[in-house]
Amino acid sequence: MSAIRLALVGLGKIARDQHLPAIAATPGIELVAVASRSATLDGVAHFATLADLLASGEAIDAVALCTPPQGRRELAGMALSAGKHVLLEKPPGATVSELGPLVAAAQERGRTLFATWHSRFAPAVEPARAFLSEVPPRAVRVTWKEDVRVWHPGQRWIWEPGGLGVFDPAINALSILTAILPRPVFITSAGLDFPSNCAAPIAATLALADAGGLPVRAELDFLQTGPQSWDIVVETDRGTLTLAQGGAVLSLDGQVLSALPETEYRNIYKHFVELVAAGRSDVDLAPLQLVADAFLLGRRTLVAPFHE
Template sequence: MTSIRLGLVGVGKIARDQHLPSIAATAGIELVATASRSAGADGVASYRSLGEMLAGTELDAVALCTPPQVRHGMALEALEAGKHVLLEKPPGATLSEIDDLVAASGKTGVTLFATWHSRFSAATEPARRWLEGRTVERAEIVWKEDVRRWHPGQDWIWEPGGLGVFDPGINALSIATRILPEPFFLTGGELDTPENRQAPIAARLAFTDRNGLDLTADFDWRQKGPQTWDITAETSDGGRLHLSEGGKRLVIDGETVVTSEDAEYRDIYEHFVRLVREHRSDVDVSPLRHVADAFMLGRRCRTEPFHDDENAA
């Protein structure tokens, strides 16, 4: 079949590191244009805006890799132009605007795909299958990394809608909502927010489910040295699951079951191709709903100012 002609909006770090090589390695889809104020990709048409790209190049689909605060208008523009749309995570700044995009997608009959890249890690589905049918009594998420390493100079992540430490934390929640057998909900939390920022740099959350699950999450953007992306779960029959390295490694009852290199974004684009071919959409907002609940229910704790330059006063 003819390859899906894709235009990519926002040629930043995540696009260069993950999207561009993954698109190039995926059958059935071809990058034909980019839209960005300051960057492009070799060998394809380059535009300054989505509108210019839609007017200047024949496209079947659009991938949006912009900050979430500006994504709704762009996604709506593409959907109303009859283009399939892939959304980087998080899919939007609010739950309501995503509902609006789902309605627009249904009206125009095109695919809308809200991606959660950590769900495509090698260990996520094996973890889900092992936990299926079991009762999880206790679970712990520890997700700690260095914001200066992963988001250097990106001020948008500290603004309203940028999520702060929930930008990586939502990856953990996307795995947890996929693998845990029962839906869970927030019971309380604390959000550490730097004095000079609008979004938290750390968060500690507590969740439960209808069976009394004891689930905690510890997110922190101040981690130095090795980065920590772990989820553990203990079941009523004594079984223990440990998912680490952001979903690349799975250990069950002390035995390594999965260990794999990163192929998340290639799998994302393979799934997008299938969705388009099958005339389906895939939009799950449960990870973002948990973040919204944390902002609603979490206690604010002011902490020291954050500067991109560690030596700044």
């Protein structure tokens, strides 16, 4: 099978920091074009928009959408209609319901649609899942706190409707949670702090449970300074299991069980190549559904305005 000819749509911070090096390091896929209104890449064909790219006749097989989530549905539909495979950055869209027609379109056209959850590909996530498949969890505590000014500088879209606010990073925690726990969880209550000048929350507290009553508590914050907190702590009969550093390190009662270099995005593109070869799609909406449910049930509190 020849290498997948990929176009990257959107060339912002996440594309430059993660997608470009991952694509370059992944056998079976090559970057041949970029669509961006504000940035170019030396040696790669450039177009202002995806529509311009598709109209140009440039030979591509797939697109990776790294734009803000509010516009991904239209772009994904356009690419699928043109017979291209589609990789979606997380979150896969601005709403849950908009993804169903895209799944159907991919199936109808025999194309691959991959809704990526990069944190699920962190090295310690699978060992954590394997452990909890044998040792039932008794309680779970999630602490996901980071500095929006460091990770999303000047990205106003994150505070607009569909931008998710603090849930843009926190959905990573929910993607891990839904991967490692043996039973599905659901939101039972939520508290959402909205800056008075923003349409998305800057902090949140979630209570979740599974059908057996497993208590899950999540503390989410977008104003953490200093060391960042990306941790999931699970109490079990065999000890305290801690998945730290966003899924990079797994320990049991302080003893490290797994700690490997971060290869999340390389593994995403490796999986994408495998999906295309197998003619399959991979679209799990559970993390996005939990966010939607938090907005449905969340008690909203206005807090101080946010300024960069």
